[in-house]
Amino acid sequence: MGNIIEAAIPLIFSGLAMSVVFQASLFNMGAEGIFFFSAAVISFIAIWAPLPHGIHQTTIIVAGALVGAIIMSIIGILKAKFGASELVSSLMMNNVLLGVGSYLMTKYLRDPMASQGSYPYAKTALFSSIVPGTRIHLGLIIALIVTGLVYVFIYRTKWGYEIRMVGQNKSFAEYSGINVVKVIMISHIVSGLISGMGGAVESIAMHKRFEWSMLPGFGFDGALIAMLANNNPLGVIFSSLFVAYLRTGADIVARLSDVPTELVTILQSLVILLISAERFLHSYKQRWIERGIGNE
């Protein structure tokens, strides 16, 4: 159980980040690279900044969020001003971030004493477990708070309304006087804040040093999670737990029996297929509409 929850924490962050951009019908996969890169950047602070416990973690998380926001706003500008497909530019951006991140790693962060990874983070920068006997950390609380904030943002504020209307029908939003360029920027920046925060939280809680040498895959999982949750922030929590459950279960199954972990990947793909098949019950719906009209 503890394993599932700790695995779900980064998924909640990336799921939220994805659901914000998906709400605006923007298919941005940048969360993937941002998770990696913000973890690399905050490693500098985590290793060398002499800050007291508490303030140190806060600084790290804020810095991670800012890094994410800056990167996303680049993709946002490309989309809003030049009409570049956010899908393409975010995927490209992931590669760029991987390259730059690896450079920072090998040039500045690598610990010659360790076989792999950076210098260890300072003790004051780490999150410790909050539930004895598990590795569940303070990140869970942060994730839940952020979920609440994102929910309010999407469904209760005027910006959320704008984002949703642009996502539903861009022509309609324009016609109503909504500034679509602004909406694209806002949704990108918010999404960047969340994913950057996620990268920072994950690295100071679950790792004691920067250890990633490849993109961690959270971004793509986030897309799946947001889809499962129908882009509803509250749903993201449950779908994150579901995916984390599948993952943890896969590990256990693989350890105890001959069933390979890949089987879970197949299961996941099936889930995606069924969910994205919008026309699944189409003919049924059509009959329902016709009956409704016939009765009028």
Place this chain on the structure above:
Amino acid sequence: MSEYLLRMEDISKIYPNGVVANKNINFRLKKGEIHALLGENGAGKSTLMKILFGMEKPSSGKIFLNNEELEMNSSKDAIAKGIGMVHQHFTLIDSFTVAQNVTLGIEPKKGFFVNEEEAIKFTKELSDKYKLYIDPKAITGTLPVGLKQKIEILKALARGAKILILDEPTAVLTPQETEQLFAELINLKNQGHTIIFISHKIREVKEISDRITILRNGCQVGEFLTNEVTEQEISNKIVGWKIDSKVEKKELKEGEVRIRVKNLSYTSKDKSPILKDLSFIVRAGTIFGIAGVQGNGQTELVEILTKTRNIQNGTIEINGVDIRNLNIKTLRDLGYSYIPEDRMLKGVASNASVSENLISDEYDSPKLCKKSILRKGEISKLAKSLVKQYSIKCSGIEAKVGSLSGGNIQKIVVARECKNIPKVLIAEQPTRGVDIGAANIIHRELVKLRDEGCAILLVSADLSELMKLCDRLAVMYEGEIVAYFDDLSQVTESELGLCMLGAKKHAPEQIGRMLYE
């Protein structure tokens, strides 16, 4: 029963968005006749023909060809049965030669390659046989529209079409080209082909067809022998012109100029002039109508007025403010509203709820939004009262708009645009494709706004609507205002019709009267 070559029985078509395009239509075709299918835009002509051509599946009903039931899954099946269609928008490849276009998909082969010479010979023989003369080696893109249409007809004939469907073939033709087309059609008929001729131009239909089927609002009005009905009778049947459905209007009280369009011109990308030096004014407390057959520049005019298309030449002032550099938001802040022609595309977000759709123009006003947080209570109060006031039929304010019927969706658009008594309202085909009940509610709303001093520009192809509502009426033809009426009680339908078809033009002095100060 064998009298008929083709029978479509009890055809109904309901689109997924709940629009009823055809309702229990019985369409019968005799061999060797030219049968006209008449009706206004949105009456269901095209849908019916798409069903016949296998492009759409009917929701119910059967099709019989030579007393044999047809089961069609795509237009391929229709072509195999000898049904050919010439679409309103051509489906030709511009860079190909005529012969290549005609034989596209059925090319004569020489081993692995296309036998060009054979294709040219084939096209030549075909065009000689049907007296549709055209140079098979010409490049399609360089030809005028009339010839392109010939290619389309040849294409259908090359695939063995015995029944030819022509979807508004004369909409794009000049009068001379039309004459020629008619001669060709008569020739085709004499060679034993059967032709379905879709149109909304009564005169042409009268001239060329043997029998007529008229549709209105998706229903069949009747089937007639052409020489047994007069033009007047036909047009009454098409529009369902009913004077009795008059709305109560208060006496005309004109206020200041709210919309002023001065010397507006617009040229499309391919350099054809769309709007030619338009000038008109709309005053507070009046409904200014623009009539015209679709495609004479009305769409572009509205797009420019609503800032979805840039102003090229000329000026537009709304409430005395030049709108050239304004965005839609600032324009709306001037007290301007717009009911778009295509409600699904622009008017609503169909997956959003009724209440969300009702507030999209003022979600950030202090009434509904406090410190960037939307005020749920106020919003649902407003939505509930609007749903009641406009009798919008829905399961609740949280229902998805896409699940409502066309008329109710349009009521949502009208409710949103009219709720704050705008200063200027641009209404583009506000009752197109909606049922009579909803249309009446919308008409009453427009008149109410006028009585309260709003300046309304009503662009419509529905003559009865214009006659019922307008105080002033201009007719657009080929991007120009060709006629202006300031007293609608003097206007006859036939005069209006003549102006719309460009057969009659008012003197400049008469048109100039609409710029009165």
